[in-house]
Each structure stands twice: as structure tokens, then as C-alpha cells.
Amino acid sequence: MPRANRARNRGTMMTPIEIEDRVRQFVLATFLVDTPPEAFQNSDDLFLLLDSLQILRLVIHLESTFGVKVQQQELTADNLSSVQKVAAFMVRKIGDRRLARVAK
């Protein structure tokens, strides 16, 4: 895979809207296959729609897709309970990773 694409896939070059869309697509295609997309809002409470195994799979997917490591203390409702919150969390994590790289 060309380098630029790889970076894009791991979230570095993605816009916040693209990140939110990626998360939404994953949730819909993996866990909510019977839900019409128009019936699912990015603000819907994932903790009511998904079970803990599914949330764990989501976290593992985020780590591999966006190239971040989610720490134990980051496993909170504020970070994970809706597509919007997950996307905002990923934007912050990707930003932190970039900063860390610059600092090096």
C-alpha cells in the first residue's frame, strides 16, 4: 500500500468528519446490520445498543484502524458511548500521537 494511503487509513490525514463517518460505518456494518441507517443517529447511546463484547471489539477496531492505544483509564462513557464521542476521542488521540511525534 502506498505510504500516503497507509497514513490516511491509520487516521493521521483524516478529517474529524471522515473519522466520525468511519466509526459510524463500522458500528452499522458490524453490530447493527438490521438497523436502517437513517434510524441510527451518531448521538445515539452505544451503551444501550451494544453489549460489552461489542464495545470491546469496537475498541480493538479503533486501535488498529487509527493506530492508537486506548488506555484502561480511557475506557469511559465520555469517550465511548456514542459515535460522536468515539470520533472526538479518536481526533484527540490522533492529535496526541502527532504531537508526540513532533516532540521527538
Add this chain to the structure above:
Amino acid sequence: MAAALSAARSGAQVCLIEARPRLGGTVAFSLIHTLGGLYDSAGVLLNAGLAEELVVALLQADSSVRKRRMGRTWVLSVCPDIYQAVVQGWVESDRRVTVLTETRVVGVVRQSDTIRALELSSPAGEFRLPTKAVIDATGTAEVVNLVSSSLVQNEDRRAAGGLIFRMRGTPPDAVAFPKGLGILRAIRDAVVEGSLPRQCANVWVDTGARSDEVYIKLPVPIPANWREQQEPAEVTRDALEMQAAVVEFLRRMPEFAQASVSRTGELGVRDGGQVRGEYLLTADDVRCGAMFADAACRCTWPIESWDPEEGVSLEYLQDGSYYEIPLRSLKVRGVRNLWAVEKCLSADRYAQASARVVGSCWSMGEAVGR
């Protein structure tokens, strides 16, 4: 227990035969601490009757008992010791039920299509109990198997069994959702790195009824020949080795540094053999919300498959929907007065994986007892 209470209420003279010294079955002795199948997707009681009475009795028994949301389902969180005390007291207080503990059904006396008596073995010796009707609630179709092994579906591939143990001394809500996912992930990472055995990949960790306790569920493969004498001991030994490895690993985590194992349950068998009944409940019935004229009870629990290699997966019913279990799937084929309830109902493995939870089991037992 539900069948006994219900038959007694209908005026029958009931004898409840229990191999263990105390009542409570898998919940009490394998440490089931989240009772499923009692509520629908909105958290409303699904079946009235004994299931509802059970909920009320448990809630009154101890303030730690509470209804809680678990993923997309609702469960009653209860300490297995409290469940044991409540159900034992309940059954013993019904004077129409004679409870014979430490007594095992070891044979059946059959005359053409009717069971005439059960052969029982107890510390006092062996004896015969004449009977008008028999309800097999052994969880593994022991009585039906004595009538004829051809009446029990014996699949080669069984759901993983479970060894559940409890650790106490953890900080409050150490593994509460979603924080607890971090512990599951750490266990899985350790398996990938090779510091925990492969079978530990599907370990499950859950909060208990009390804030300083954690329950750990180890999936244990159940071999096809598990009924044979030596197997249960061997299976349990392997599971105990897995338990030792998991405990050692957990105790290195800050949340578990002060914790210790306070109780280890007996190995639980999820599908020890469903009977061949007058109706076979299928996965399709579950998925499409089948209704029956002879409905025994309603169920809405997801199809909870415990694959020995892949771990647990859940297939949910549509929110607000339910299916029914017909009485015919609790009636053993070809034997006039023999019924089988709860985990050994007549169902394919997927339907059984939904129907086997505690709430449905109580309602099935009640319907047949009536």
C-alpha cells in the same frame, strides 16, 4: 423446583429428588450471579407467576439483589448463596412438597408407554418410588436418558461449559463496565504474548452483587463423552489449572493486588443433552418470534452461543419482541407421563442457547407442574 412448587399448588403430592445435599442447582453451585430471562428488552417482567414471585422473594431477601442492565439485556444480580437460601426455604415451606436430598434417580420402572416408578439411591440405601408423572429437571436429561438414550439428542459438539469463581477484596466496581473491558483486553493480550494459556482468551469478568467482588467465568470445553465417569474430574482439573493461571495474572494488576478467591463453583454444563420431545424448538422459532397455542412461557434472551474456541457470541431478538416455548417441547416423545424442562427441553442447540436462562427455566417448570 418451579415444577415442584407449581404441581403442589395444583394439588399434587410432589416428591422433589435432589442429588446434592441442598437445593439450588447450577445457580447455587456453579455460581451464576446474573439471572437472565426474567425481563424483556425494556426491563419489564416477561412472565408472571413463579418467575415474578422469585424476583420479589430475592429482592426482599437482601439489599444487594438488584435489577441491572447488562449490555442490551436486563438481569437480576444476585449472590448465589442468597439464591440458594431463598429457594431452599421456599420449597421446604410448602408442605405438599417432600424434598429428598442426597438422593439420586438411578433407574426407571417402565410399563409400555408409562413410567410406573423411579429407582432412587440415597445414603440410606436404594428404594423405589411409585409415580404418576415424572418431570426431569436435572439439566442434563438424566432421567430421560435412563428411560432410553435414544430420547436424548447427543450432539458431538457441545457449548463450552463454565467454571466460575469469585474473588473478593477488589476496590468498588473494579471491573464495572466499561472499565472492566480493560481487564478483558489485558487477559487477551497476555494470551497473544503467550503469558497465559490459549484457552484463557475467552475468559469473562463481571461485577458481583457486592461492590468488592468480581466473578470470573472460564469457558471449559466439554468432551462428547462427558457423561462417562472419569471425564468430569479430568475436565475440572484442566479448568482449575486455567483458574490458577488467571488468578496469578490478575493479582499482578492493581485492582486485584489485595483480592483472593473466595469461592470456586462446580463445573457447569450448558447443554448436557436436550430431549426428543413432541415439538423441536428451533433457531427459526426464536428468530421469528414464534407463538404457540400451547405456550408455556415467553422468552426474549439472545441466542448465547459459547463456542469452545471462539468464546461467547450473542444474537439478539428484535427489541420488544419475544418467542414462546410450547408445552409440546417439554413433553418427551412416546412416554405418556414424562416431561423434561429447563436446560434439557426439546430444542436445537441455538434455541436451547436462548431458552436455557434462569427466568425461562422457572416459567417452563411452572407450566409443566401446572
